[in-house]
Amino acid sequence: MAPKKSKQQELFTPKKMKLKKDSKKKKLKKKKISNAAAPAATVDSDWWISFCEKNPPLPGSMVPEDEEQGFKYFFHVSKKTFEYICSLVREDLISQPPAGLINIEGRLLSVEKQVAIALRRLASGESQVSVGASFGVGQSTVSQVTWRFIEAMEERGRHHLKWPDDNNLQSVKNEFEKTFNLPNCCGAIDATHIIMTLPAVQTSDDWCDQVKNYSMLVQGIVDDKSRFLDIVTGWPGGMTIPKLLKFSGFYKLCESGERLNGNPVILSNEMEIREFIVGGANYPLLPWLITPYNESDEVSGLNAVHEAARSVAVRAFSQLKGSWRILNKVMWRPDKKKLPSIIVVCCLLHNIIIDCGDCIEPDVSLSGHHDSGYVEQWCKQADPVGRKMRENLAAHLEHIK
Numbered sequence: 001m002a003p004k005k006s007k008q009q010e011l012f013t014p015k016k017m018k019l020k021k022d023s024k025k026k027k028l029k030k031k032k033i034s035n036a037a038a039p040a041a042t043v044d045s046d047w048w049i050s051f052c053e054k055n056p057p058l059p060g061s062m063v064p065e066d067e068e069q070g071f072k073y074f075f076h077v078s079k080k081t082f083e084y085i086c087s088l089v090r091e092d093l094i095s096q097p098p099a100g101l102i103n104i105e106g107r108l109l110s111v112e113k114q115v116a117i118a119l120r121r122l123a124s125g126e127s128q129v130s131v132g133a134s135f136g137v138g139q140s141t142v143s144q145v146t147w148r149f150i151e152a153m154e155e156r157g158r159h160h161l162k163w164p165d166d167n168n169l170q171s172v173k174n175e176f177e178k179t180f181n182l183p184n185c186c187g188a189i190d191a192t193h194i195i196m197t198l199p200a201v202q203t204s205d206d207w208c209d210q211v212k213n214y215s216m217l218v219q220g221i222v223d224d225k226s227r228f229l230d231i232v233t234g235w236p237g238g239m240t241i242p243k244l245l246k247f248s249g250f251y252k253l254c255e256s257g258e259r260l261n262g263n264p265v266i267l268s269n270e271m272e273i274r275e276f277i278v279g280g281a282n283y284p285l286l287p288w289l290i291t292p293y294n295e296s297d298e299v300s301g302l303n304a305v306h307e308a309a310r311s312v313a314v315r316a317f318s319q320l321k322g323s324w325r326i327l328n329k330v331m332w333r334p335d336k337k338k339l340p341s342i343i344v345v346c347c348l349l350h351n352i353i354i355d356c357g358d359c360i361e362p363d364v365s366l367s368g369h370h371d372s373g374y375v376e377q378w379c380k381q382a383d384p385v386g387r388k389m390r391e392n393l394a395a396h397l398e399h400i401k
Contacts, residue, residue, distance in 0.1 A: 015353070045111060047109075049114075051074075051135060054135070075120060076119070077349070078354065082112075082116075088153065092151070093111045093114050110146065114145045122324075125324075147338070149345075153349070154344055160351040161351055162362075169262070172186055175224035179180065181400060182305065183265040184264065186260060186277055187222055188222055189221045189279040189283065190219070190316070191220070191391065192371045193213065193217060193371055194327055195237075195330070197332055198333060206238045210377070211373055216235070216237060216343075217236070218233040219245065226312055226316035226354070227319075231344060232248040232345070233340045241282040242282075254289075260276060271396070273389065273393065273396070276289075276290050278291075283380065284383070285379075288386075302394040315365070316350070317370035318366045
């Protein structure tokens with residue numbers, strides 16, 4: 001059985017966020033009382049120096065000697081982007097009680113150190129014990145700090161992941177047409193598996209996917225810069241891609257005419273092209289979702305252009321899993337209710353890097369496919385209007401040769 005629709009499955013449901021906010025206020029009251037009774041302690045503001053001392057480059061190490069590059073090597077963001085992330089979550093992390101957030105030396109963890117601990121955990125995918133040792137804190141502190149950061153980022157950073165307004169969407173369409181000759185293309189869609197181990201009491205066929213891994217699915221729609229515009233997660237890996245799409249809010253909005261509903265483009269041969277996105281052969285062919293021709297049916301050069309445009313989404317997931325390695329490693333018995341929040345925050349961080357003018361280093365992306373070991377299962381579902389749309393696009397590409 002598929003899980004009930006929740007905030008984790010549909011990104012940033014307002015009602016759920018409100019409940020979360022109310023519960024935060026209650027916690028905040030308790031935190032203030034706790035703070036009042038806490039003993040005075042100095043703040044650990046020289047965390048970066050201490051971190052470098054605890055993690056000296058080993059012979060043959062790939063850690064850059066330049067400080068700025070070394071910082072990015074460990075946290076996958078520049079110092080400037082790091083400072084921006086700290087500014088987003090500062091208020092929430094300051095309001096947390098000091099209990100459990102004290103160094104071995106007895107100093108309170110600064111906001112910067114808390115963010116660094118969380119980013120290192122997400123970027124490296126190393127164990128909490130290993131991450132804690134590199135910062136001079138215990139495993140439980142790493143656990144608390146990382147989860148508090150995730151909660152804060154999910155609330156404070158959500159404006160970095162949303163469907164674009166008309167002006168921004170037009171820019172996306174312009175870039176897809178300029179680069180791939182696809183008029184009115186609004187993005188590319190893809191999906192990936194987050195692999196995990198589960199205790200025997202939680203295992204079921206729902207969570208067991210096509211290659212016998214227990215996994216959770218993530219579906220993302222990206223723009224021309226490989227920024228995520230829409231994310232759906234929380235659904236079990238045993239679900240098919242077409243079913244995942246149909247359970248998404250994006251699908252419902254498109255089917256009801258509330259999204260991808262802009263003016264059609266009229267081509268020189270008087271054919272109409274409505275707003276659409278491109279997706280792989282594992283997705284259904286719909287009026288607003290164009291998939292490739294079956295190899296035996298193709299009579300045009302559409303497939304090559306289509307694959308080039310779709311690769312924007314493939315690249316985004318390769319960068320996501322490469323930058324935030326926690327998503328690329330086998331998760332050891334994760335809390336299935338919390339895992340969607342971790343995934344969403346990693347997508348937010350991916351977008352923030354791009355929005356801040358930061359760059360994702362080429363060697364960070366996964367060298368292979370983001371869903372290594374999984375084979376696309378061809379979806380035979382094809383809407384007649386979708387077929388006509390695809391024919392129009394194929395004819396358009398032939399015409400402009």
